[in-house]
Structure formats: C-alpha cells, structure tokens
Amino acid sequence: MEVKxxxxxxxxxxxxxxxxxxxxxxLESGKITASIKGxxxxxxxxxxxxxxxxxxxYILAEKNGxxxxxxxxxxxxxxxxxxDLKKYYACAVIGEIINVFAEPDVSDKALFSxxxxxxxDVCYKGEEISTLASFLYSAINALGYGFNSYTCHACESIIKGRVFYRFKDGLFSCHNCLSEGFNEIKEETYKAFLNVVNGVEEDNKFLDGQVYLIKFLLYYLNYKTDVKLKSGEALTAFLQETSGAK
Ligand SMILES: [Zn+2]
Structure with a gap:
C-alpha cells in the first residue's frame, strides 16, 4: 500500500x-517513522x-506496519x-518539541502549521529568536500546558516593576500582591512574554529579553512535563556565548 x-x-x-x-x-498523519534506502x-x-x-x-510504501x-x-x-548556526539551533528546538510531544499517526493540523x-520564518526572516519564542508559547498552549494568565494573579493589572512567578499554578504576581511560593523573574522576561502574548514581533536588537523568555518557557515546559530539551540547552548556551545575555 502506498501513502502520500x-x-x-x-x-x-x-x-x-x-x-x-x-x-x-x-500534515496528514502526524509523526511517522520511515526508512529511506541508499x-x-x-x-x-x-x-x-x-x-x-x-x-x-513523500510517497511511502507500507508493509507490515x-x-x-x-x-x-x-x-x-x-x-x-x-x-546559519543560530537558525539551525532554533529549528532544532522546534523539531525536538515535535519529536517528543507530537503523537504518532495522529494528524494535528494546528500543531503542524x-x-x-x-x-x-526562522529560515527566511531575521528575527529567529522572536519567532522561536512565539512558537514555544503557542506550542505549549497547543499541547495543553497553557499559561493561565499574564496579569498579576490578585490585582489583575499588567505588572510594572518587579515581577514574580509561581510555576506550581502558573501565576504572575506584582510586588504588592506577593504570597507564598512565588519566585522573582527578570522584568525583561515579562516584557518579552507580554509581547509574545500580544503578537508583537521583536527586533533582534532587543535580544536579551527574548533569550530570557526562551529560557523561562523551556524551564516552564520542563516543570510541567519533566522533559528537558537537549536542543534547548544547546541553543541557550549558543545564545549566551554570542549575545552576552546571562
Ligand atoms: Zn498585583
């Protein structure tokens, strides 16, 4: 039997x-393993x-599964x-997320697109880090590990100044509304997060916040799923070396 x-x-x-x-x-059948000869x-x-x-x-021939x-x-x-190494590392993260989380033989048009x-976008546009941050945010949501909110959990305002996050229930907090279990995160991470939520495409000139955000999103995914992406570590190490972001 042949499959296209x-x-x-x-x-x-x-x-x-x-x-x-x-x-x-x-697109048609989700993740599939196939050999290719010679x-x-x-x-x-x-x-x-x-x-x-x-x-x-791809045209595949199927025999005994x-x-x-x-x-x-x-x-x-x-x-x-x-x-371009930066582009390659960014796509490696996309590939690994699909490889780890997408289901075999199940079509998921939204995740595929x-x-x-x-x-x-990573391949043809300049803003590969911003693109990757948006992808991670959307993929985490599409996979069902979505974020609860982006405003302060208590006063519900957009946070100005110091920002805190509680991974257990995925909540942000401003300094005034702090309660137990919150950890401080960088203000730049939060600003980059808001831009992703609002679909603002960022320039590579403001790279630090986006690099922090990628680390935050990878940590979040790790917290929720216990999966630590090897490609994520390679990418963040590479970005730290080339951009100087800590
Ligand atoms: Zn508050």
Missing part, C-alpha cells in the same frame, strides 16, 4: 550501511529527502538553516 504525505524531517539517523531512518512530521551513497536521488527539516511530499520512502518531491529544503510556519 506532506511532511518535514524532524530526525534523521544512520541505519544499516547506506540507509537512514527518518522521523517525519506530516541515501548515504554519493549521488543518491533521494538524498535531499533525508536531510533535517527537508519539507517534501513499516514504512519506506519510495519517492519524494521537495517543497522546500530550508537550505539556509545549514548555513505552527511548526512549519515557525521553521519558514
């Missing part, structure tokens, strides 16, 4: 002598279809990602 899917590669690992094993994320040989016709983040129409890629026609290779649009 629109999908991008979220993971590609060596398999047997000349093959690879791909984890694809598809792509490690030079000049292999389908080599492109085994590269990370390649977005293509296992899939093999028999053809692919590419939609976008997102080649820029291979030329969130992910593919974020990869597109």
């Amino acid at each position: 899917i629109n999908a991008f590669v979220i993971k590609s690992i060596d398999y047997k002598e000349n093959d690879k094993l791909l984890t694809l994320y598809s 792509v490690k040989k030079s000049g292999a016709k389908l080599k492109f279809a085994s590269e990370p983040f390649c977005f293509a129409e 296992r899939y093999t890629v028999i053809n692919a026609s590419y939609i976008d290779s997102f080649y820029n990602l291979r030329l 969130l992910a593919i649009n974020a990869i597109k």
Whole structure:
C-alpha cells in the first residue's frame, strides 16, 4: 500500500550501511517513522529527502506496519538553516518539541502549521529568536500546558516593576500582591512574554529579553512535563556565548 504525505524531517539517523531512518512530521498523519534506502551513497536521488527539516511530499510504501520512502518531491529544503548556526539551533528546538510531544499517526493540523510556519520564518526572516519564542508559547498552549494568565494573579493589572512567578499554578504576581511560593523573574522576561502574548514581533536588537523568555518557557515546559530539551540547552548556551545575555 502506498501513502502520500506532506511532511518535514524532524530526525534523521544512520541505519544499516547506506540507509537512514527518518522521523517525519506530516500534515496528514502526524509523526511517522520511515526508512529511506541508499541515501548515504554519493549521488543518491533521494538524498535531499533525508536531510533535517527537508519539507517534501513523500510517497511511502507500507508493509507490515513499516514504512519506506519510495519517492519524494521537495517543497522546500530550508537550505539556509545549514548555513546559519543560530537558525539551525532554533529549528532544532522546534523539531525536538515535535519529536517528543507530537503523537504518532495522529494528524494535528494546528500543531503542524505552527511548526512549519515557525521553521519558514526562522529560515527566511531575521528575527529567529522572536519567532522561536512565539512558537514555544503557542506550542505549549497547543499541547495543553497553557499559561493561565499574564496579569498579576490578585490585582489583575499588567505588572510594572518587579515581577514574580509561581510555576506550581502558573501565576504572575506584582510586588504588592506577593504570597507564598512565588519566585522573582527578570522584568525583561515579562516584557518579552507580554509581547509574545500580544503578537508583537521583536527586533533582534532587543535580544536579551527574548533569550530570557526562551529560557523561562523551556524551564516552564520542563516543570510541567519533566522533559528537558537537549536542543534547548544547546541553543541557550549558543545564545549566551554570542549575545552576552546571562
Ligand atoms: Zn498585583
């Protein structure tokens, strides 16, 4: 039986002598694992279809519940990602989130379009960190670990000055309304969070707050799910090195 899917590669690992094993994320069937033969040989016709983040129409052959890629026609290779480490690391976070949290064989059109649009923006626009922060915020909500609010939990105002957060129930607090269990977070993190909530696209010039926000969102996800993303650590280490944000 043959299946046609629109999908991008979220993971590609060596398999047997000349093959690879791909984890694809598809519009039609969610996450799918498929082998692709001979792509490690030079000049292999389908080599492109085994590269990370390649977005293509894949034709799979199914046999005993296992899939093999028999053809692919590419939609976008997102080649820029291979030329720019920051872009590559940002997309690695998107790929890992999908790999860890998306369900196998279940279509999720909203999550698929969130992910593919974020990869597109990271690849072709300059504001990759802002794009990644928005993706993380939206993906966390889409996966059901959403944020309760963005105003102070007690006085319900937008917080000015010092900001506090309680991870247990996902609440912000201003200094006046503080109660037990809140930890202070950076004001820049909160400002960047509000911009994401309001859909404000930020310039890379104001990178610090966005880097803090990404760390905050990854910590939040870790708190809620116990999953620590390897790609998240690689990205934040890279950003700290290149931007000087602490
Ligand atoms: Zn308050």
